[in-house]
Amino acid sequence: MSARFIGGKVLGSLATLLFVVCFNFFLFRVVETDPVANLYRGHNLTQTQRAKLTEEFGLDKSTGAQFTSYLKQTATLNLGRSYTTNQPVWDEIKDKAGPTIALVGVSAVLSAVFGIMLGVVAAWRRRTKADYSITGFTMATYSMPEFWLGMILLTVFAVALGWFPVGGIEDPSSTATGLAKLPDQAQHMFLPALTLTLAYLGEYAIVMRSSLLETMREDYLVLARAKGLRDVLVRNRHAVPNALLPVVALMAINFGLVLSGAIAIEAIFSWPGLGLATYEALKGPDLPMLQGMFLVFSAAVIFFNLIADLLYGYLDPRVRPS
Amino acid sequence: MSAVAAPSARRIAWIRRQRALSRAWGQFRHHTPGMIGLGILVAAVAMALAAPLLADEAGLRAINATDNPTFANPSEFGPLGTDSLGRDVMTQFVWGARTSLLVGLAATFLAMLIGSVVGIVAGFYGGKLGGFLMRITEWFLVIPFLPLAIVLAAILGPSVKNIILVIGITSWPSTARLIRAQVLTLRERDYVDRSRALGGSNWHLMTRHILPNVSPLIVANTTLTVPVVILSEALLSFLGLGDPTNPSWGKMLDDAFETGAVTAEAWWVFVPPGLGILLVALAFTLCGTALEEILDPRLRDKNE
Amino acid sequence: MSLLEVRDLHVTYNAVSQAPIPAVRGVDLTLEAGETLGIAGESGCGKSSMAGALLRLLPTGTEVTGDVLLDGEDVLAMKPGRLRAVRWTELAIVFQGALHTLNPVQRVGDQIYEAIKLHAQSAKDADPQRVGDLLELVGLPARRSRAYPHELSGGQRQRVLIGLALACEPRLLIADEPTTALDVMVQAQVLRLLAELQRELGLAIIFITHDLSTLVNVCRRIAVMYAGRIVEQGLADQVFADGAHPYTRALSAAFPVIGEAEFRMNPSGLSGDPPDPRDVPSGCPFHPRCSVATEVCPHTDVELWAAGAMREAACVHVSGAPVSA
Numbered sequence: 001m002s003a004r005f006i007g008g009k010v011l012g013s014l015a016t017l018l019f020v021v022c023f024n025f026f027l028f029r030v031v032e033t034d035p036v037a038n039l040y041r042g043h044n045l046t047q048t049q050r051a052k053l054t055e056e057f058g059l060d061k062s063t064g065a066q067f068t069s070y071l072k073q074t075a076t077l078n079l080g081r082s083y084t085t086n087q088p089v090w091d092e093i094k095d096k097a098g099p100t101i102a103l104v105g106v107s108a109v110l111s112a113v114f115g116i117m118l119g120v121v122a123a124w125r126r127r128t129k130a131d132y133s134i135t136g137f138t139m140a141t142y143s144m145p146e147f148w149l150g151m152i153l154l155t156v157f158a159v160a161l162g163w164f165p166v167g168g169i170e171d172p173s174s175t176a177t178g179l180a181k182l183p184d185q186a187q188h189m190f191l192p193a194l195t196l197t198l199a200y201l202g203e204y205a206i207v208m209r210s211s212l213l214e215t216m217r218e219d220y221l222v223l224a225r226a227k228g229l230r231d232v233l234v235r236n237r238h239a240v241p242n243a244l245l246p247v248v249a250l251m252a253i254n255f256g257l258v259l260s261g262a263i264a265i266e267a268i269f270s271w272p273g274l275g276l277a278t279y280e281a282l283k284g285p286d287l288p289m290l291q292g293m294f295l296v297f298s299a300a301v302i303f304f305n306l307i308a309d310l311l312y313g314y315l316d317p318r319v320r321p322s
Numbered sequence: 323m324s325a326v327a328a329p330s331a332r333r334i335a336w337i338r339r340q341r342a343l344s345r346a347w348g349q350f351r352h353h354t355p356g357m358i359g360l361g362i363l364v365a366a367v368a369m370a371l372a373a374p375l376l377a378d379e380a381g382l383r384a385i386n387a388t389d390n391p392t393f394a395n396p397s398e399f400g401p402l403g404t405d406s407l408g409r410d411v412m413t414q415f416v417w418g419a420r421t422s423l424l425v426g427l428a429a430t431f432l433a434m435l436i437g438s439v440v441g442i443v444a445g446f447y448g449g450k451l452g453g454f455l456m457r458i459t460e461w462f463l464v465i466p467f468l469p470l471a472i473v474l475a476a477i478l479g480p481s482v483k484n485i486i487l488v489i490g491i492t493s494w495p496s497t498a499r500l501i502r503a504q505v506l507t508l509r510e511r512d513y514v515d516r517s518r519a520l521g522g523s524n525w526h527l528m529t530r531h532i533l534p535n536v537s538p539l540i541v542a543n544t545t546l547t548v549p550v551v552i553l554s555e556a557l558l559s560f561l562g563l564g565d566p567t568n569p570s571w572g573k574m575l576d577d578a579f580e581t582g583a584v585t586a587e588a589w590w591v592f593v594p595p596g597l598g599i600l601l602v603a604l605a606f607t608l609c610g611t612a613l614e615e616i617l618d619p620r621l622r623d624k625n626e
Numbered sequence: 627m628s629l630l631e632v633r634d635l636h637v638t639y640n641a642v643s644q645a646p647i648p649a650v651r652g653v654d655l656t657l658e659a660g661e662t663l664g665i666a667g668e669s670g671c672g673k674s675s676m677a678g679a680l681l682r683l684l685p686t687g688t689e690v691t692g693d694v695l696l697d698g699e700d701v702l703a704m705k706p707g708r709l710r711a712v713r714w715t716e717l718a719i720v721f722q723g724a725l726h727t728l729n730p731v732q733r734v735g736d737q738i739y740e741a742i743k744l745h746a747q748s749a750k751d752a753d754p755q756r757v758g759d760l761l762e763l764v765g766l767p768a769r770r771s772r773a774y775p776h777e778l779s780g781g782q783r784q785r786v787l788i789g790l791a792l793a794c795e796p797r798l799l800i801a802d803e804p805t806t807a808l809d810v811m812v813q814a815q816v817l818r819l820l821a822e823l824q825r826e827l828g829l830a831i832i833f834i835t836h837d838l839s840t841l842v843n844v845c846r847r848i849a850v851m852y853a854g855r856i857v858e859q860g861l862a863d864q865v866f867a868d869g870a871h872p873y874t875r876a877l878s879a880a881f882p883v884i885g886e887a888e889f890r891m892n893p894s895g896l897s898g899d900p901p902d903p904r905d906v907p908s909g910c911p912f913h914p915r916c917s918v919a920t921e922v923c924p925h926t927d928v929e930l931w932a933a934g935a936m937r938e939a940a941c942v943h944v945s946g947a948p949v950s951a
Contacts, residue, residue, distance in 0.1 A: 016464050023465070027473055127642070143549055143603035145556045148575060148596030155584050166585070220729045223721060226683055227741045228713035237740075238729050245731075260468030264560055268579065278472070282561055285476050294469045301466045316731055317774045 005313055005320050013306040020298040025070050028291045029063070079295070080288035084280075089292040092277060097296075099169055100262060100273030103189060107196035108258045114197065115204020116247060120240075122205065123212035135209070138202035146199035147264035153191050154268060164191050167270030192269040200258055207250050212243040245316050252308030256301040349616045356612025362605035366598075370419040377413035382569050393588045403590040405574075406581035414569045415594050421570035422599065425486055426552040432490030433551070434544050437497030442536065444498065445505025446528055456502065462495040471554065475563035482565045489554050497543055504539050508532055538617040545610030549603035556599050571595035627698050629798055629830050630657040630680075630717075635692035637675045637684065637854075646689075647903050649675040651854035653692075654930075657830055659797060664833045664841030664862065666877060667851035670900045673834045676851075677802050681713055696798075715745050718791040720801040723784035723808070728775040734786045735761075735771025741793040760789040765819060781812035788819065798830045805840060817844055838877050842866045850874045853901050853911040856930065860937035870939035872916045910941070918943065 073079070079089035115138075122134040141149075158166045165171070170184050215221075216239060224234045266275030274293060281289035313320050350356055369376065390408030391399060402411035444455035471492050478484040509532070517527055558564055559572025560579070578584070578592035637650035650672040657663055665673050678684045680694055682701065694701040696716055704712065721727045729737060735757045746752035758768030764785040775783060784804055791799055801820065805813040821844050824831055833845055841848050841862060848865040850858040850873065858871040869875040898915040901907055907914050913923040922942060930938040932946030941947065 016461065019461055020465060027477070139604060139607060140600065143553075143607055144600040145553055145560070145572075145575070145596055147557070147560055147579075148592065148599070151575070151579060151584050151592050152589075152596070155587055155589055159585055159587055219721065219724065219727045222678075222683055223719075223727060224729070226681055226713055226719050228710040228715075228744055229740075230710065238732075241731055242729070256466040260466055263468060264557060267561075268584075278469075279561065282472065282476065282563070290473065290476065294473055297466050297469045298464075302464060305464065318730060318776050 111200040115201035118205040119208025142202035150195040359605040359608030429489035433493035437494035441498040441501025445502040631695040633693040638689040664845035672854040718796040858939040870933035
């Protein structure tokens with residue numbers, strides 16, 4: 001892969017990120033009518049106090065000047081203050097990013113791994129019971145609202161059976177610290193991660209299955225067999241690498257979906273991450289928080305799109321400039 | 323060409339189209355999953371249309387439900403029990419179907435309309451206009467759907483009309499991209515050149531030549547977009563961005579969660595609406611897959 | 627002992643939920659070392675199925691019966707391990723150089739090297755240098771080994787496939803429509819290359835095509851296939867110039883020679899379509915399309931009868947036919 005290819009993709013991503021940042025500004029400009037009043041709701045401000053605050057927030061300047069200061073502030077990660085907690089938005093994001101990264105990371109990986117495996121089995125044993133049941137199962141999970149699945153799992157396994165905690169990330173009464181907290185946290189993460197994984201593995205299975213079915217009819221597999229290769233090697237060395245290509249393209253899209261799905265799932269399982277923060281910010285609406293969330297989510301998706309693009313370029317020489 | 327020939331040419335095209343349609347229907351009839359999907363859809367639409375006959379709309383309001391037991395399970399209060407405010411779940415389910423289906427179809431229509439127009443124009447004209455349109459499309463595609471939808475919904479305010487707008491605005495890009503790719507290949511076909519040589523205007527080319535050939539793709543894509551839209555509506559309603567006065571299935575799920583139906587193990591409150599969403603989304607997917615296979619024979623071989 | 631002896635080969639495809647398709651209905655062939663044989667016929671006559679059957683490369687579930695003796699050893703009875711060892715080292719196939727005949731995400735050099743390494747008996751045999759040598763043998767610069775299939779032209783891909791087929795020094799090469807997708811100039815180059823290699827390396831080649839005229843310069847003998855059977859066999863120039871079987875004559879007339887006056891005024895093409903393998907006409911399968919068919923043709927089970935010196939044809943009109951036309 002040439003530096004030109006990588007450089008091109010990185011530049012493209014940065015351009016998109018810049019677009020999102022600008023879009024973010026103008027979008028919220030439409031919504032936020034009186035930031036001072038919103039932030040100091042419940043306080044009675046005098047005229048002078050209001051004027052001083054307005055000046056402090058730079059709201060008396062022109063839109064253009066505000067935009068420039070917005071850009072400067074965003075570059076220094078000054079994303080404003082939350083309306084509800086009055087803490088800097090960036091601090092809130094930093095605190096809550098960890099749990100979301102853990103949950104979304106684990107779910108994204110598991111849904112890809114299991115989805116691909118199911119797709120391979122369904123394709124390899126097409127038209128058998130295994131194929132039909134896998135296809136039926138994946139279509140059903142693909143069609144269901146993931147938060148509904150979460151509610152059902154929560155009711156059955158946590159409330160009714162009591163096998164798992166009902167919410168949160170750890171037992172509040174526990175005195176464990178550091179790594180000792182992990183088993184407890186893992187137990188708390190099990191149900192939300194299971195929900196997200198089940199919700200998104202369907203599409204991987206469907207895409208992998210149809211991709212592998214198409215690859216299995218290709219002529220180069222006949223050539224590979226004619227050379228004297230064993231069937232297993234034909235499949236692993238020639239069929240699978242080609243079949244994986246659409247799946248890699250899917251990974252970029254799916255990551256965005258898992259991230260979005262995490263908003264509702266974190267709400268249901270009271271998982272203290274960015275998703276839950278967004279859910280609560282919607283109730284206000286806590287506009288600075290929402291603005292910050294929008295930026296963070298978009299940046300994450302852009303970043304993973306870039307990774308997937310580069311990975312695809314590495315795997316498929318046909319998209320690289322030769 | 324004489325005046326007599328023109329109408330009959332149109333008539334021939336009409337007859338041919340009808341024959342193609344009945345052929346397609348014949349094939350569809352034998353596609354079991356597609357027929358199952360169609361059956362579910364017919365049942366759902368019938369139920370939604372017959373809502374006033376099946377359940378009294380007054381039952382949707384909490385005021386009228388104060389005499390009812392709260393969280394009564396189906397054996398105590400039928401057929402689907404009551405929610406936290408004593409409202410009859412069955413009533414909400416039947417009336418909620420209307421909103422969910424309405425939003426699903428309307429938002430899809432909007433997305434398809436915008437997406438098709440953009441796709442056809444971008445593919446047909448190419449050059450600066452096409453490039454510009456595709457740039458916008460690509461940018462929309464990169465911004466993750468949910469954050470954008472949330473922000474738009476927060477701006478516009480909660481109402482059914484706005485939800486339709488929000489989903490329509492955020493869903494058209496993938497259709498546009500698909501259709502543009504198809505138009506690009508069609509544009510290179512000979513009959514487009516010949517038609518132009520005969521003096522056909524761009525409008526004529528787009529409506530008479532490109533559009534009929536892109537239509538199958540649009541139809542198949544539409545049926546596969548509806549499930550996504552329905553799920554999006556459910557999600558937005560669940561997050562509290564839907565119309566609070568309208569009993570959509572997503573709103574039922576939101577209510578169930580907010581009022582503690584989960585901890586109360588009141589499964590009858592949230593299982594039916596989720597099941598409804600699942601079945602309708604699944605039905606559209608099955609029909610869409612069947613249509614895809616019928617309209618594009620290559621896909622049929624692939625799935626065998 | 628002949629290099630290749632095929633006796634009563636039958637190939638029947640068993641597709642799911644469809645009637646069985648008999649693609650090859652009893653074929654006998656013999657090939658000596660260093661000999662060249664061309665097999666000609668329209669699409670669907672079974673020639674590619676027959677080629678695939680020789681190395682057991684047909685889809686699972688396909689029924690292959692008969693004898694395929696490679697140096698006396700029956701390929702159809704070989705154990706999987708022996709079959710894999712024999713593939714490419716004794717018998718290799720040059721496929722049609724379409725874009726997806728080669729793995730699109732692997733460099734062509736690596737794909738050639740895979741064959742070399744697979745069959746190498748010692749570390750010395752697995753010499754990467756040989757990849758470059760093979761490419762030069764087929765007229766490509768050695769550095770092209772780093773190219774991906776989509777970066778090569780159709781003619782270059784065909785040369786790569788020829789080089790690949792020679793990687794393990796087989797004694798028998800089957801070329802399955804190697805020039806079909808190429809334009810006329812490149813076709814001539816590839817044919818010349820094959821003829822050269824055949825002479826230099828003493829290869830036995832079975833050359834499969836639908837274009838009878840391409841076989842004349844490359845092959846010593848030609849067999850014509852129709853509806854899953856061989857309908858004529860003989861020396862190449864005789865078969866092409868003066869076919870004993872009506873189908874052969876129609877086939878050679880179907881490809882006009884540019885510049886020859888007779889073709890200009892007399893466009894000839896065979897009317898009708900080859901028969902569906904599931905529904906072959908009774909008696910001589912060619913009789914519905916035959917211009918010299920008689921009343922006995924639909925009722926006579928034709929076989930290959932003598933039709934001259936070193937010539938056989940399955941037609942009632944030939945000299946060796948037991949019935950009178």
